[in-house]
Amino acid sequence: MIEHHFRDVVADKLSTYMSTGNLDGGTMTIVLIVLSLVMALICFFVAHHVFVRFFNHILTKTNKPLAECVTNNRVFEKLSILTPLLVLNIFIPIVIGHYEILSSVVDRVLAILILLVILWMVYCFLDAVNDLATYKGITRRMPIKSFVQLIKLFTFFVGVIITISILANEAPVILFSGLGVATGFVMLVFKDTILGFVAGIQLSANRMVSLNDWIQMDSYGANGTVEEISLTTIKVRNFDNTITMLPAYALVQNAFINWQGMSESGGRRITRSVNIDVNSIRFVSDEEIAELTKLRLLRQYIFEKSKEIDEYNQGLEQDDVDANQRRLTNIGLFRAYLNAYLHANKDIHQYMLIMVRQLQPTPEGVPLQVYSFTNTTEWGKYEGIQSDLFDHIFAIMPQFGLRPFQQLTGHDFAAGQHSLPRDI
Structure with a gap:
């Protein structure tokens, strides 16, 4: 006007x-x-x-x-x-x-x-x-880009309608009134866009994923950092620098792992086991106990455990068999040593759970599992701490008379044949 x-x-x-x-x-x-x-x-x-x-x-x-x-x-x-x-x-x-x-x-x-x-x-x-x-930093909590793209899409459609009305010299209200007939067609053509928008709202409301989160979704081959959240897709840069584009609704419909909670906690979990040969598990002699007492981390445990065992054994009859007596085992001492070693390790998070436990025996031996958390979540440092820990475990195991389980190889068979007597 x-x-x-x-x-x-x-x-x-x-x-x-x-x-x-x-x-x-x-x-x-x-x-x-x-x-x-x-x-x-x-x-x-x-x-x-x-x-x-x-x-x-x-x-x-x-x-x-x-x-x-x-x-x-x-x-x-x-x-x-x-x-x-x-x-x-x-x-x-x-x-x-x-x-x-x-x-x-x-x-x-x-x-x-x-x-x-x-x-x-x-x-x-x-x-x-x-x-x-x-x-x-608002985009970390809310997918702003999805809303921006939705407004752009709506503005584009309004622009198309107004352009057609200008060319046809008709009021835009007449054209807008005819959109109800094309609703089904629009729903079919823009199905992924609509699903992506709804999924974006769910992801934002439930805070399921944000920018720079580390997510893992094996069904789509995604394992890396979220770089972009758009209206229909989520861009993930994997750790091998490849890019995976995930449909936004796939994160709502399928299971995925978000490692961001781990990153924010300040500690990353170690759950690795070492299989011990069952045939190497035995009681330890007094001489071996005296030798193991030289290990500073074990002195307190051996002193308290030996006192407890002596008190128990003193209550038995003098002629009782050895099987009725309590004795220290090499695997028990080894487990106590690892527990003390973890508590003394500056690279292990001391305010999170630290535990060394036996798992169910398997044909590959007795698994002795280390369950603890590193004081860093950085991947490279985490792997270094974990490797150093198990380097030490394998190296010190023979001092307790224990052997790690390892399946026989062709070299073992060849060495065994050379050692056989000639008359066999």
Whole structure:
């Protein structure tokens, strides 16, 4: 309404001027077109070099992060493009008004160009909002990019409807009313988008996954860090630097592991076992106990356990058999040593569970499991701590008279045949 009223005022002024002028109609039209272009160019320079710089300067003084996001996405620069188009849209259709068909075509083309620039400006503003949310860390808790993409998609459809209404010279309300018929088609075509949007809301509401989380989803071959959460996909950079794109709804419909809780806890779990040969498990003699007492980590345990065993054995009859007496075993001492070793290790988290336990015996021996947490979650350091721990376990095991279980190899069979007597 404002545009048409302004056009009427301009048209009245121009008609008055053209009726009193000395130039013919064609020449006057060309002159007015040139003047309109010059006026549009002047408006562009004023908007670009004055108003845009002024707004950017004001934003920089008041909110620097917002100013950087707006400047990087060149939001105000789109205003400097919109200004000359508005000027041309007001004057050009009036100047060439006596050419009805040409005036109608130019009017519609300029209206569509203005609409496209407005959509472009909205898109840039949404990108600036997304960048600001990333800067503020909001994207770690909420998939802002998914909402931005959804608004962009909705804005695109609105732009298409308005463009069609401009070309058809019909009110947009009539076209919007016909969208109900196409709802089923839209649901079919944009099924993944709709599912992704719903999944994004669920992921955000339940805080199932955020940016920089380490997730593992074996069914899709994903095991790495979340780099991007969009409307329909989630981008995961695996530890071998490959990229896996996951559908957003797959994280809701299927099971996956989010290791972020481990990363935030400050400790990463060690659950590794060493299989001990059953045939190497036995009671230890007094001489062996005396030798093991030299190990500083075992002295307290041997002293307390020996006192407890002596008190128990003293209650037995003098002629009782040895099987009724309690005695120390090499695997028990070894388990106590490992437990003390873990408590004394500076690389093991002392405020989390530390345990050395026996598991169910298997054909491969008796598993002795170390259950503890490192004081770091960094993968490289974690593997180094774990390797150093089991290096020590395997190296010190012979001092307790224990052997790790290992299946026979071809070398073992060859060595056994050479050691057989010649007459066999």
